[in-house]
Structures are given as C-alpha cells and as structure tokens.
Amino acid sequence: MNMHARPPHLLPEHAAFQTCNVRWVRHWNEHLFSFAIERPASFRFRSGEFVMLGLEGEGKPLMRAYSIASPTWSDELEFLSIKVQDGPLTSKLQMVREGDQVYLGKKPTGTLVSDALLPGKRLFMLSTGTGLAPFLSIARDPDIYDLFSQVVIVHSTRRVSDLAYHDELTAQLAGDPLVADQALLQFHYIPTVTREPFRTTGRIGQLVENGWLFQPPVVGERALNPETDRVMLCGSTEMIKDFSAMLESHGFDEGSNAKPGTFVVERAFVG
Secondary structure, three states, X not given: OOOOOOOOOOOOOOOOOEEEEEEEEEEEEOOEXXXXXXXXXXOOOOOOOEEEEEEEXXXXXXXXXXXXXXXXXXXXXXXXXXXXXOOOOHHHHOOOOOOOEEEEOOOOEOOOOHHHEOOOOEEEEEEEHHHHHHHHHHHOOHHHHHHOOEEEEEEEEOOHHHOXXXXXXXXXXXXXXXXXXXXXXXXXXXXXXXXXXXXOEOOHHXXXXXXXXXXXXXXXXXXXXXXXXXXXXXXXXXHHHHHHHHHHHOOOOEOOOOOOEOEEEOOOOXX
C-alpha cells in the first residue's frame, strides 16, 4: 500500500520526452540518493550509457544527463544522483517519491561502453562520486565477463557514507540473477575514502602508484599495461584530466564508438 503523505506529482505530457513513474527512492545520506523509474517497453540502451532525465521547469522541461545504473535486462531504470540544495534540477529531484513522474529522454548515448574498447584481459572502471553509476550497469552485464577475465570497480569518495552500493559490491553482486557466479570469480571492488578513516584511503592515482590497486584478489601485473589492460573513467573533471594524461603517458589511447581504444572517458558530464 502506498503511504504517500501527498498525492503523486504528475507531469504534463511533452512530445520530446517520455513520462515515467518513479518506483522507489533510496537516500544514502544528506547529499546522495538513488531512484528507479519504470522502463518504457521501447527503451533500449547499452551498459554504461547515459540519458537525459528531468522535471518540469519554468514552462519547459528541466533536463540533465544521468548515467543509467541498472543492467540492460532490468524492467526499471536506476539512477544515482547528488543533492544540490540550490541546483536547478537536483533541488527538486531529491524530493521525488514513489508514484511521482519524471521526464526521460528517448535516446541514450555515451562512450563508456565495451564497444569503444579494444579486447583486453583486465577491465578497470575508475570512478569518483556519482561516477560509479555507469559501472554498476556494466558490472551486471553478463557479456562483460566474457570479454574480460577480471572486472574491477574502483570507487573513490570523500566520506564512508558516500560509498553508495558498498554492501552489494563488497558481496561481489551475490544477489544478481545473471552474473553472480561469474562475478564471484572475476569481479573485484576497491572502495577508497579520502577524508575519513577507512580500510583503504587515498585518491585513485595514489593506489595506482603504490601498487595497492593490483593486490590480490586482483591478479596479474602490478601496473597498468596498455597491451592487456582497459580503463574506463567517470567522475570529477580533475580525476579525468589527471588520469587521461597519465594513461596517455603510459601508451594508452582514448577510444570512441567510431574508433575503439585502450581507455574511454565520459566527457558529456562530470559527477
């Protein structure tokens, strides 16, 4: 039974966007939340892509790009968002509840897809903040475990409470109906916190430099190798800039949908 204190907020129809109902909302802390909407039957996307999402603004829809966190086989579309109190969209979006409606763009896109990478052995998905979102989709895609022998998510946040999905990822996606068996053998999760005590501390760049990233259960070389390793980057502008430069200095080349490479970056937005 829906125990809304208010009736669901319904949006006016708009020709450019689909209108979808919110299924659930989960608040991780005071500035981070996840939510899921019903997936239209006609909506198709590749793991790692983003889509425009929004609410009614001043007489027109207010839209922003959001990476899709749910797997491609799910009947709902899941998103991870920050809360910005004076943000044009997120100040309103953080208030949505089950049964409310949001606008959904009709065409997902993006470069954080396996199609933009050359074949390899280890896949490292490096994220800060809400940049984790597309990697949640990729890690729950059965095809990725056929393409790579090891699938590694690294998630860096300022505080421990910012480590969204920590328990699910620590359990190696044990509850996932399609990848649980493969993930148990091939999936690795490395969370790190920069401003509070935690079992792993420091920025991702430090973990690469000191070799922490390549400790067991991750196996293989204790460094990134463009011959065998593939890297995806999503997060802060600073992290993407620094890591892109570092990767290129080590012989990696940026890939795209048109020309696959050894690392990819989502440049449409930062989280």
